[in-house]
Amino acid sequence: MSASPRVIDPSAVLLRRALTEFEVPLTRFAVSILGDIGRSRDAVQDTFIKLYSQDPKTVEDKVKAWLFTVCRNRCYDILRKENRMTRLEDDGIHALASSTDDPAQLMARTEDREKLDSDLRKLLLMIEELPARQREVMRLKFQADLSYKEIGEALGITISNVGFVVHSAFKKLREAINQTEE
Amino acid sequence: MNIENDPRLTAYILGELDADDVSLLESQLSGNEGAQTAIREAKEYASMIRDAYKTEPVYRMTSQQKEDLLLDSDIVAVTETLPDKVLSFSEGAKVFGKEKTESKKINIGKRSFPMAASFSAAALVIGVAVVLLKHDQIESGSKSETVHKPADPFSITVIDSDTVNGINSGKLNWIRRQIAADPVKFPVTYRYGQPKPLNEISDGLVFLDGESFRNPAMEGQRWSIFPSTVSSKSRDLLRKFMMAGDLPAEKNVHVGSLINAFDYDYDYPDSGERFAVNAEVAQCPWDSERWLIHVGVRAADVKKGENNRQLVGEVRMAVEFNPERVAGYRLIGEENTDKFNENNLPDQIVLEGQTVTALYEIVPLNGVDFSASATRSASSELVSVRIDYTDPEKKDSHSLISSVSHTSVGSLEKASDDMRFAASVAGYGLLLEDDKKTPFATYDLVLELAKDALGEDKNGQRSEFIDWIEKTKNLIEKR
Numbered sequence: 001m002s003a004s005p006r007v008i009d010p011s012a013v014l015l016r017r018a019l020t021e022f023e024v025p026l027t028r029f030a031v032s033i034l035g036d037i038g039r040s041r042d043a044v045q046d047t048f049i050k051l052y053s054q055d056p057k058t059v060e061d062k063v064k065a066w067l068f069t070v071c072r073n074r075c076y077d078i079l080r081k082e083n084r085m086t087r088l089e090d091d092g093i094h095a096l097a098s099s100t101d102d103p104a105q106l107m108a109r110t111e112d113r114e115k116l117d118s119d120l121r122k123l124l125l126m127i128e129e130l131p132a133r134q135r136e137v138m139r140l141k142f143q144a145d146l147s148y149k150e151i152g153e154a155l156g157i158t159i160s161n162v163g164f165v166v167h168s169a170f171k172k173l174r175e176a177i178n179q180t181e182e
Numbered sequence: 183m184n185i186e187n188d189p190r191l192t193a194y195i196l197g198e199l200d201a202d203d204v205s206l207l208e209s210q211l212s213g214n215e216g217a218q219t220a221i222r223e224a225k226e227y228a229s230m231i232r233d234a235y236k237t238e239p240v241y242r243m244t245s246q247q248k249e250d251l252l253l254d255s256d257i258v259a260v261t262e263t264l265p266d267k268v269l270s271f272s273e274g275a276k277v278f279g280k281e282k283t284e285s286k287k288i289n290i291g292k293r294s295f296p297m298a299a300s301f302s303a304a305a306l307v308i309g310v311a312v313v314l315l316k317h318d319q320i321e322s323g324s325k326s327e328t329v330h331k332p333a334d335p336f337s338i339t340v341i342d343s344d345t346v347n348g349i350n351s352g353k354l355n356w357i358r359r360q361i362a363a364d365p366v367k368f369p370v371t372y373r374y375g376q377p378k379p380l381n382e383i384s385d386g387l388v389f390l391d392g393e394s395f396r397n398p399a400m401e402g403q404r405w406s407i408f409p410s411t412v413s414s415k416s417r418d419l420l421r422k423f424m425m426a427g428d429l430p431a432e433k434n435v436h437v438g439s440l441i442n443a444f445d446y447d448y449d450y451p452d453s454g455e456r457f458a459v460n461a462e463v464a465q466c467p468w469d470s471e472r473w474l475i476h477v478g479v480r481a482a483d484v485k486k487g488e489n490n491r492q493l494v495g496e497v498r499m500a501v502e503f504n505p506e507r508v509a510g511y512r513l514i515g516e517e518n519t520d521k522f523n524e525n526n527l528p529d530q531i532v533l534e535g536q537t538v539t540a541l542y543e544i545v546p547l548n549g550v551d552f553s554a555s556a557t558r559s560a561s562s563e564l565v566s567v568r569i570d571y572t573d574p575e576k577k578d579s580h581s582l583i584s585s586v587s588h589t590s591v592g593s594l595e596k597a598s599d600d601m602r603f604a605a606s607v608a609g610y611g612l613l614l615e616d617d618k619k620t621p622f623a624t625y626d627l628v629l630e631l632a633k634d635a636l637g638e639d640k641n642g643q644r645s646e647f648i649d650w651i652e653k654t655k656n657l658i659e660k661r
């Protein structure tokens with residue numbers, strides 16, 4: 001027994017605290033990629049299992065970015081395995097088309113999609129109409145509250161690229177909101 | 183330069199620029215009113231987008247999945263000294279104790295942890311038992327106390343006679359905090375009628391000069407929970423800076439904690455009661471359109487006679503604002519603490535005789551005169567303070583409601599020393615954070631407030647604080 005024993009097994013403590021803080025944002029993020037709650041839950045559980053197997057020293061100072069990176073990869077693995085890249089690919093095509101759309105068209109399509117009385121729900125739909133990359137970055141920034149740096153790590157892009165994507169999406173949404181207010 | 187098309191502006195609004203870029207951008211934008219308006223608007227949009235995401239359902243794993251993750255692991259942790267914290271994601275810290283963990287760590291945990299070896303992705307089962315041992319008690323290990331979360335296998339076993347006998351209640355509190363034991367689940371009820379559903383963009387917040395106030399008429403904003411765990415840390419930190427003749431950076435200032443780090447002279451509760459609420463309302467010293475509500479809570483001191491208890495098991499302290507009187511409010515010094523959820527609040531520990539202070543800045547509803555008398559009914563109240571707690575032994579829940587009406591309203595000159603002192607600390611903290619945010623608060627003003635609020639100053643804290651204001655003022659003038 002050494003002279004000054006201390007708290008041991010940080011792995012379990014790390015898992016515990018990560019669950020408390022990130023279970024909900026991670027599951028929401030997974031749902032946004034996979035589109036259904038069942039598979040999203042599995043992806044999130046897999047992510048936490050993987051976290052537990054990590055050496056806490058290597059992840060503890062970047063847990064958030066680590067979790068979102070792993071969860072995202074897991075989601076795309078699931079999509080690939082099930083040969084169901086539909087949502088992603090559809091969006092990819094859609095993104096190309098809509099990235100040049102003007103805000104009025106964007107809004108009109110949103111309104112067609114579903115009759116929703118809440119402006120915030122409408123705004124959420126506008127966000128969901130953004131190109132895939134913008135949508136993902138916006139969610140990580142505004143819902144999961146990741147920093148540009150963390151988003152860059154999760155998506156494998158540079159910080160200034162993240163800044164540019166956020167800026168473009170943000171600008172587009174502002175225009176769309178203004179359009180609806182007028 | 184068309185600044186609105188500059189990604190730097192978005193990064194600035196989202197707090198993503200480093201300090202150098204911030205000062206550069208701010209110097210470029212100073213005097214540019216168009217850009218200032220654009221920034222204010224963009225901040226509103228940003229908060230709308232955040233709110234939009236909040237309308238999504240709260241997705242989680244199933245309870246079975248979570249249980250599989252948490253069940254049945256057995257981790258033994260041994261500690262002699264009390265670590266400050268195990269981990270803090272937000273600060274990116276790697277703290278497992280006051281010193282680096284690597285130093286003298288012994289690996290009992292992993293070795294005596296069979297699940298680690300039989301780890302399987304299909305069914306990972308973890309639960310945690312942290313054993314706190316005093317070095318010489320490892321052999322005997324006779325006394326034990328288990329702290330556990332209800333309906334959750336995460337538990338801690340304490341083998342430490344001092345802790346078990348209540349001599350070292352700090353250690354027990356620390357453990358509770360680490361595992362978020364005793365989450366608070368109290369019902370949400372409304373004293374001033376149901377709030378409106380939050381379905382209009384920007385209805386939830388009232389914007390004033392770029393600052394956001396919560397609107398009590400709207401769902402999810404009626405109540406404000408204020409933290410009841412207090413410590414002297416932020417004051418100790420400030421003292422270090424002052425002794426070094428230096429000013430703390432914004433990130434080192436947490437105004438809410440600083441207000442609570444001082445002693446206040448609140449009345450003790452009557453015998454048999456657990457808490458006493460002292461509330462006062464006065465005009466805000468740095469904005470004549472606004473008011474301050476000072477809520478001072480004193481916990482009973484039951485230590486005398488009885489043998490060392492924790493005072494309450496679970497506690498939630500909250501203020502409900504009357505939407506017929508209050509248009510908007512904010513909890514000073516806790517603007518960024520958005521983590522408190524109405525239904526679930528871990529980490530709240532209250533010690534015997536402790537005081538808790540919350541200071542709100544409020545904007546009256548148009549045409550409402552706070553100090554005018556009104557017939558006494560729930561609708562004439564400005565706010566009410568509610569404390570929910572459970573008795574740690576009997577396990578039953580209690581609610582204490584204390585209403586604040588026009589009779590508590592007065593001028594700041596006539597307010598108690600405690601209120602004026604808290605207002606001074608608040609103003610000082612806000613100035614340290616950002617001296618442009620509250621244009622009418624000045625170091626002279628807070629100095630005057632503090633000097634008038636000395637009271638008995640039994641332990642010299644308030645005089646020391648007055649010295650700090652003067653020092654700070656000098657340091658800033660020298661810059």
